[in-house]
Amino acid sequence: MTSRPVDREDPDRLYIVTGGRSRVDESSIDLVSLIVSECDPAPGMQSEHVRILRMCTNPMAVVEIAAELGLPVSVVKILLCDLLDTGRITARHPTIAPAKTRLPDPAILKQVLLGLEKL
Amino acid sequence: MDLKSSDRVTSTPLRSTASNGLKIVIVGGFGVGKTTMVRSVSEIRPLSTEEVMTHAGVGIDDAGGVQDKTTTTVAFDFGRISLNDQMILYLFGAPGQQRFWFLWDRLFAGTLGAVVLVDTRRVQDSWYAIDRLEHHGMPFIVARNDFGGPAHKLEDIREALDLSPEIPLIDCDARERESSKKVLITLVNHLYALSTAAEGTT
DSSP, rough: OOOOOOGGSHHHHHHTTTTTOOOOOOSSTTOOOEEEOOSSOTOOOOOHHHHHHHHHTHHHHHHHHHHHTTOOOHHHHHHHHHHHHTTSEEEEOOOOOOOOOOOOOOHHHHHHHHHHHTT | OOOGGGGSOOOOOOOOOEEEEEEEEEEEETTSHHHHHHHHHHHHHOEEEEEEEESSSSOOGGGGGGGGGGEEEEEEEEEEEEEESSSSEEEEEEESSHHHHHHHHHTTTTOOEEEEEEEEGGHHHHHHHHHHHHHHHEEEEEEEEEEOOOOOOOHHHHHHHHHOSSSSSSEEOOOHHHHHHHHHHHHHHHHHHHHHHHHOOO
């Protein structure tokens, strides 16, 4: 809750970064979807795209990309959609369906418990 | 040009096999120890990010609308734990204030469960969070962070929070890795019990 670069950010800049789009099919990209680069940055690419491609040589969650870029999550999702549309990245989405009423699968919870106990 | 956080190389890369991100949210009032808890168990130094909420202008695409929108920023911290080769657990420390809950569905749909972190000197800070979690149908446990304050009995806290008996309520020290780990395990055990019970009835 400390730093808020966006509050001081010129809204026009966020507008330019996203090419003016304010909507994206958000249901397709989760906060913890893991993004993987499928190519190297090419000359002439938007700088944010270049940075995302460099960051995601190993899988990286959307929220970590947002933190590294210092941009709001929704802006990053729009940038990711561009790269997904052109096949430059792939996304590994969470297997848990974001349904409101459904509890997680016990088999998944078992694995979470095993992982936590090893901490 | 000021130095931006984004210019540092901070992250430890995930394994190339990582494929399934999971979420647990730690909710609590200001200064209750959310980030401390995230830090004590996270494999990375906690990072901070934000989401911008646009009022009244949602879905407006034309440039003319941009300047008329009012925006609210909600910042939150997070850390992560690699559970195994595939599963990565992300822990989010989220402010319990009102505006935050407007973003719950957008950011935290699919969350496994939540921990409500309570400071007994300010129990009332937690009422709203508990109410909202119940509203969103999000399973949770309550953990009292030990600040060395008055030693209320847990049962008194349960009463003060009007917490139903089936919801786990435990003590913790958010600075201690073992203690934070125990909080997470208590939550997941609770989820497991709920989940297997739900399977049994269907």
